[in-house]
Every structure is written in C-alpha cells, then in structure tokens.
Amino acid sequence: MVINDEFYMSLAIAEAWKYQLLTYPNPAVGALVLKNGEITSLEAHQKAGNAHAEVLALKSAYLNKNPKSDLQAINNPFAIHDYLKENHNGFFEDCEVYITLEPCNHTGKTPACSDLLVALKPKRVIISVLDPNKKASGGIEKLKAFGIDVTTDICKKQGDDLLFPFLRYMSGKFVFFKLAVRANGSIDGGYITSKESLTYVHELRNVIDTLVIGGNTVRIDRPTLDCRFIENGKAPNIIIYSKQKEFDRTIPLFQIPNREVVISDTLDTSSGYKMIEGGYSLLERFYDRIDMLVLFISPNFKNTNDILLSELKFQILYSTRIGDDELMLLKKRL
Amino acid sequence: MVINDEFYMSLAIAEAWKYQLLTYPNPAVGALVLKNGEITSLEAHQKAGNAHAEVLALKSAYLNKNPKSDLQAINNPFAIHDYLKENHNGFFEDCEVYITLEPCNHTGKTPACSDLLVALKPKRVIISVLDPNKKASGGIEKLKAFGIDVTTDICKKQGDDLLFPFLRYMSGKFVFFKLAVRANGSIDGGYITSKESLTYVHELRNVIDTLVIGGNTVRIDRPTLDCRFIENGKAPNIIIYSKQKEFDRTIPLFQIPNREVVISDTLDTSSGYKMIEGGYSLLERFYDRIDMLVLFISPNFKNTNDILLSELKFQILYSTRIGDDELMLLKKRL
Structure with missing residues (x-):
C-alpha cells in the first residue's frame, strides 16, 4: 500500500460513505487532518444543520492534542468556528487537511468553511471534488488568495461517486x-x-x-x-x-x-x-x-x-x- | 472516528484480508508502521515463501524515508532482514509497529521476525492475536526480554476472525x-x-x-x-x-x-x-x-x-x- 494523498483521501471518502443518504439536503463529505504527518482526526458530516466534515475534523485534530480544551463541549457550528479562530495559536500551520469536497464559501445554516480555513492557515488543503453548488463554490480561490497551498482532483472518481446522490437531488x-x-x-x-x-x-x-x-x-x-x-x-x-x-x-x-x-x-x-x-x-x-x-x-x-x-x-x-x-x-x- | 491503537490495527487487519486464503499454508497477516506518529507503511503477507507482513512493513517504512536505498531492489526475506539489521542506524527507535499476529520466533522458509524486531528496537510493538502455532510462538517474550514495549489484544475479535482459516488448516x-x-x-x-x-x-x-x-x-x-x-x-x-x-x-x-x-x-x-x-x-x-x-x-x-x-x-x-x-x-x- 502506498502511503500518499490518495491513501488519506480514501480514508476520508470511506468515512463519508457511512453517512451517505442521511445528510440530505447536504452532500456526504469526509475530512482528515494530518499534523506533521500524523493522522489527528478523521470525520464526516453526519446531518444537515450539524457542523461540516472539515469543521469536525479541525475540531477533533485540535482536541487530539488539547484534550482538556473547552472546545470539547462545543457543538454549535458557529461556536466551533469562533473558538478555533480565537484559540488556534498557529496549531494548524503544520497541518494538511484532506476534504472530499471543496470547502463551502457560503454562510447558510453554518458559517463558511473557507473562512475558517483561511483563519487557521493549514499548510495545505487537499480536495477530491470541486463544489458543484454554485451558491457555495469559490472556496478554493479564497484559500489560494490567502496563500494556502491547494491540491485538487485526488481520488476524483471515488469523490464523484460519493457526490452522486447530492448531484441528483440538486437537480x-x-x-x-x-x-x-x-x-x-x-x-x-x-x-x-x-x-x-x-x-x-x-x-x-x-x-x-x-x-x-x-x-x-x-x-x-x-x-x-x-x-x-x-x-x-x-x-x-x-x-x-x-x-x-x-x-x-x-x-x-x-x-x-x-x-x-x-x-x-x-x-x-x-x-x-x-x-x-x-x-x-x-x-x-x-x-x-x-x-x-x-x-x-x-x-x-x-x-x-x-x-x-x-x-x-x-x-x-x-x-x-x-x-x-x-x-x-x-x-x-x- | 477515534485515532488510536484500534484505528491503526483495523487498517492492518483490512490490508491482511486482501490476501486471505492466498497465503496458505501461512496465516493472513497485516502490519503498519508509525514513525513519530506518521503512517510510513501498511503491508500484508501475500504468499508463503515471500517476506512476512511485518518485514514488508519495516522495509516499506525505511524506504518511505530513504527512497533511494539499495533496499528497494531486495525481495528475498533473508536479504531484507540482513539489510535492515546492518543499515537501520536507529531509524526504528521512534517507530511503533502494529502487527495482526505475534511475530514468529522461528526460522523456516524465512528468518524469525522477532530477531529482526529485537535488532531494530522499535519503541513499541502492538499485536492483535498471539501466535497459536507452538513452533513459531515466543515472539512476545523475546521482544519484552530485549526491552521493547509490547501491547497485545488490540482488536482481538477481528484478529481472531482473520486467523480463522489458518486455525482450521492448522488442525x-x-x-x-x-x-x-x-x-x-x-x-x-x-x-x-x-x-x-x-x-x-x-x-x-x-x-x-x-x-x-x-x-x-x-x-x-x-x-x-x-x-x-x-x-x-x-x-x-x-x-x-x-x-x-x-x-x-x-x-x-x-x-x-x-x-x-x-x-x-x-x-x-x-x-x-x-x-x-x-x-x-x-x-x-x-x-x-x-x-x-x-x-x-x-x-x-x-x-x-x-x-x-x-x-x-x-x-x-x-x-x-x-x-x-x-x-x-x-x-x-x-
């Protein structure tokens, strides 16, 4: 088994499938955070209204290394964003964040994930599939504009399969x-x-x-x-x-x-x-x-x-x- | 998903299942190496006579960080053992080695894995299931005698399932x-x-x-x-x-x-x-x-x-x- 971007993205995709069909009207999405090469979290979006996959993964990664943090008790997506923005203290600068779908660039039931990533400044963001939802897209451009290294199209075929139900109900x-x-x-x-x-x-x-x-x-x-x-x-x-x-x-x-x-x-x-x-x-x-x-x-x-x-x-x-x-x-x- | 011993052992078990039934008369075994928390290899035993899972994983971990090493071209199990024993230079001292089965303590078609581990001195060895083969057992005692930290019974139920065909044909x-x-x-x-x-x-x-x-x-x-x-x-x-x-x-x-x-x-x-x-x-x-x-x-x-x-x-x-x-x-x- 080669340990590379595809390996980590496959873990994120497999995690996302566990909640497939249950995230309606949101897409099933998975995310994984590597800190200095170490897997510190692997999460998936579970239910519309709850935090997005990458937010859960950023939260879990932070808690993995700061288990006594107050963040433990925070579940509201807006409150997680706020906590991480205020308390990250450079924690994510040696992190690579794998996400099966381009982070949303739009505030709806939850705040824009692209804004959180820009604030936390991970050294690299790796994405499988671009966001087909016009309203939420533009995440990658924003990350790049703020100097974050972005890799796309990793496991694209599997990422597309994961998104299939979402694309159908979007239509x-x-x-x-x-x-x-x-x-x-x-x-x-x-x-x-x-x-x-x-x-x-x-x-x-x-x-x-x-x-x-x-x-x-x-x-x-x-x-x-x-x-x-x-x-x-x-x-x-x-x-x-x-x-x-x-x-x-x-x-x-x-x-x-x-x-x-x-x-x-x-x-x-x-x-x-x-x-x-x-x-x-x-x-x-x-x-x-x-x-x-x-x-x-x-x-x-x-x-x-x-x-x-x-x-x-x-x-x-x-x-x-x-x-x-x-x-x-x-x-x-x- | 909690990132812990069970998480890494599950990856090793899943890798081993890919070669289940094909390793006869050997058991299906998987192994994973963490170096400083980073997954540097994930391998499985593929065929009787070929290198054991932990040897392949130790080899891949070394190559992951030393991609130009001569080890790349070495496939004979005895030669892999010899190369790693001579050239490791402390490489594995910050490594944790996950193995679905107790490392063999017996030289047969391939040399004893316990001897290799003792020579490379990883900081910890994590094992799912003890070796039921009397002839090959005793690996854990040897590792402990040489001061290696050993954890056993991780994902034991899944490790036992993986070993089921081997136990049957051993009988x-x-x-x-x-x-x-x-x-x-x-x-x-x-x-x-x-x-x-x-x-x-x-x-x-x-x-x-x-x-x-x-x-x-x-x-x-x-x-x-x-x-x-x-x-x-x-x-x-x-x-x-x-x-x-x-x-x-x-x-x-x-x-x-x-x-x-x-x-x-x-x-x-x-x-x-x-x-x-x-x-x-x-x-x-x-x-x-x-x-x-x-x-x-x-x-x-x-x-x-x-x-x-x-x-x-x-x-x-x-x-x-x-x-x-x-x-x-x-x-x-x-």
Whole structure:
C-alpha cells in the first residue's frame, strides 16, 4: 500500500460513505487532518444543520492534542468556528487537511468553511471534488488568495461517486429503492435482515420527504412505517402505489398523527427525496425511475417462492457491513 | 472516528484480508508502521515463501524515508532482514509497529521476525492475536526480554476472525465453498461475475491442494478448471463428486498434464486445503462439511429457474469489492 494523498483521501471518502443518504439536503463529505504527518482526526458530516466534515475534523485534530480544551463541549457550528479562530495559536500551520469536497464559501445554516480555513492557515488543503453548488463554490480561490497551498482532483472518481446522490437531488429529485434479500435472493418468509439494518432503514425514513410503498404490501403486512427504532424520528409521509383505492383504515400506518397518506396509481417520482420500499415486482416497475438501489444482503439462505424478475443491471457504489448483513448502495448501470 | 491503537490495527487487519486464503499454508497477516506518529507503511503477507507482513512493513517504512536505498531492489526475506539489521542506524527507535499476529520466533522458509524486531528496537510493538502455532510462538517474550514495549489484544475479535482459516488448516483441514450469485440469487444463465472475480478464483485454484466439483457441472459445462487468468498458475488436482463414474474424457479438465483427477461419490473432506466450486444443490450437500463460504454477489438481477435450497445460515467475516462484484467470505453460523 502506498502511503500518499490518495491513501488519506480514501480514508476520508470511506468515512463519508457511512453517512451517505442521511445528510440530505447536504452532500456526504469526509475530512482528515494530518499534523506533521500524523493522522489527528478523521470525520464526516453526519446531518444537515450539524457542523461540516472539515469543521469536525479541525475540531477533533485540535482536541487530539488539547484534550482538556473547552472546545470539547462545543457543538454549535458557529461556536466551533469562533473558538478555533480565537484559540488556534498557529496549531494548524503544520497541518494538511484532506476534504472530499471543496470547502463551502457560503454562510447558510453554518458559517463558511473557507473562512475558517483561511483563519487557521493549514499548510495545505487537499480536495477530491470541486463544489458543484454554485451558491457555495469559490472556496478554493479564497484559500489560494490567502496563500494556502491547494491540491485538487485526488481520488476524483471515488469523490464523484460519493457526490452522486447530492448531484441528483440538486437537480430536483432523488429516488432510491430499498430492497432486502437473502444470499440466495429469497425475500419472503419472515424477517430477512438484522436489527441494525432495520434501524438504518428507520434513519432513512427519518430524513426522506416521502416513502413510497406498494398497495399489496400494505394489505398483507399491515405495516406502521414509522421510525420507532430511533429517538425523535419523524414518520415520513406515504404514497401507496395502488390502482385499488380502498384500504382498511385500521392498518397502523394510517394511525400516525400529522402524516399525509396519498393513494396513487401513477409512478410519479418527479420531485423530492423519496424512498421506495418493496420487493422484486415493485423494483421492476420503478427500475426506470430510480437513481439508486439500497440493497441489504443477509448472509443466510432460505428457500421461498418469490423469485420473479427481469434482467436489471446495477453498479456497486459502496458496500459495508451493517449488523449481520451486507449493505450495498447501487446505481443503475445505464 | 477515534485515532488510536484500534484505528491503526483495523487498517492492518483490512490490508491482511486482501490476501486471505492466498497465503496458505501461512496465516493472513497485516502490519503498519508509525514513525513519530506518521503512517510510513501498511503491508500484508501475500504468499508463503515471500517476506512476512511485518518485514514488508519495516522495509516499506525505511524506504518511505530513504527512497533511494539499495533496499528497494531486495525481495528475498533473508536479504531484507540482513539489510535492515546492518543499515537501520536507529531509524526504528521512534517507530511503533502494529502487527495482526505475534511475530514468529522461528526460522523456516524465512528468518524469525522477532530477531529482526529485537535488532531494530522499535519503541513499541502492538499485536492483535498471539501466535497459536507452538513452533513459531515466543515472539512476545523475546521482544519484552530485549526491552521493547509490547501491547497485545488490540482488536482481538477481528484478529481472531482473520486467523480463522489458518486455525482450521492448522488442525488438519480447511474446506471452502465458492459460490457466485446475482443480487436476486440466480446462478444459471451465463457468466455471473466479472473478469476480476474470475481471476481471483484462478488465484485460489493456484494455492489449493484439491478442487472439488460436481459431476453434473462437469458433464454440462465441460470446464477446464485451470488457472489461465494468472501467470504461472498450477491447475489443481480434481475430485469429481459423482455417483456415476463414466465421463467423456475429451472434456478439457481431463487434458491438463500432471493433474490428478479422482471420481468419488463420498463427501470426504477430511484433510488438506480444498475448494468446492458449485451451485445451490452442491452447497446443500456439503454445508455440514465446509469451513467457509466464498460468496461473490454480482450487482445484477436476472430471472432464471435455479432456486432450490434449504435454510443455511452464515456469518460475514469479510466483504470487499472485486471488479464489478461484491465478494463476501462467510463462516457457518453454528
């Protein structure tokens, strides 16, 4: 293994993928700080409104060497910026900061990362992908204008893959399909995946605008479709995809307060951040309209009779262990 | 992400898994060197007879800071040991060496790693798992006797998982089953996996003692079962599992020179390092006798009619991207 910019950027990209799909409407971003060659932090943006990846990484790097600092208790992004600007005392001047995405140059829910970097003056900033968001771009020019050495396009292909969902929803819509299968492809016959996988699905439900579900699933499974495995989760609005408009209103999903439920027989996925949950037949129906497949694969085999599927082709963007299962994020192969 | 011993050991363990199953009869081992806190190398043992992981990592660390050294051209394990012992000049005294397995204390095909470490005197050696091989153990005592600080049991659970195949074949036999499936579980209807996956299978064939294959596969597919995708590969001996002893001898697998082919109707997997290649029915038949499942999952879906399988349970030890596919190494869940 060669220890170089690509090695460190790969660590930052891998860290960012852990929060992919959960940072909506922000992109998934990772960052790593080397101080005098030593990794002092590796962080990722976790949730819109929370600090950006590079801010978390700068904070962790500072705390790594100053563990008793008051910064430990500070989580508000503005307050982190202020603390570091006031107290850095040249700490970052022998640091190199790896970021999977150009630092934002725009004050929104959080202050501009480019301003913080300019104030802390690391000796080098290494970036994978330029910011495609016009409103937030210009970070690199600002760093350079203040004399910071900037390297770009490191692991650009992997950086682009990481940004794929963000680019799609920036363009107006992002629709992903969640499917859970066993290693032999069976999808009925009881629970397929582990509690950790179900919890991750509840985290996804908590950030999406709308959950699309098939009418048959609603009739047969009588689901709740809430986020009960996570704290303070918000149950998403529902579109039931069904030609038949009649449903038993005692099915638990209809009982959730403040939830909008629409019954529709169109495949409209034209806007918003939507998750479709279903099996093979719904996947076939929506294949042309989805941007990504979120595929859980349990390591177990069980014989059931639910295989019926045309030929669908995907490309793996990311895979990871989650509980007992393997999770794969797939993009359609066009 | 906390940057600590566990973080660095995880990198070494991940590197070692890349060569899992290929290091036979040696264990898969990874190593990482920190010099003054900076990662200067990350290496894994790749092949029996080649240098051990910690020797490769010590070599790479030295070259990282002395790129023009003559060591660059030296690959023989004895010569690397000699070069480093003569030329280290205190280079490793500010180094910490992470190794997934206790350094060997025994001269075999390569010299004892413990002797090299004692000569180079790193300030600390961090180990995940103690050497279960009585013949090679005692490394830690030697390091301590020479005043080197030793930390053990870091990421021990993951270190044990990494060592699982080695422990099995140390006990007399290791049998793994290779299965390739599409995301919906289909396994017929043409090639399933990418060229890179096939190449990896050829690398496996090159190190195993025996390849077990079902009689039906031989009759229908008429395979060659060689290692033609890799250089200088040795086609393995074959056991055809079949009650019917008659085979068309023009089938390519019978044409390979110096190959032993046995036709057997017993499920004998009592000794050696064996790979079984097959589909669902062979997996069902051998499930009780295998130690590990090597599962390739293509990201594509295709409807075929080959699903027929009882309930089989596995635990994921490792997963990684290989070509277009996901590769999972699974252990039976007992």
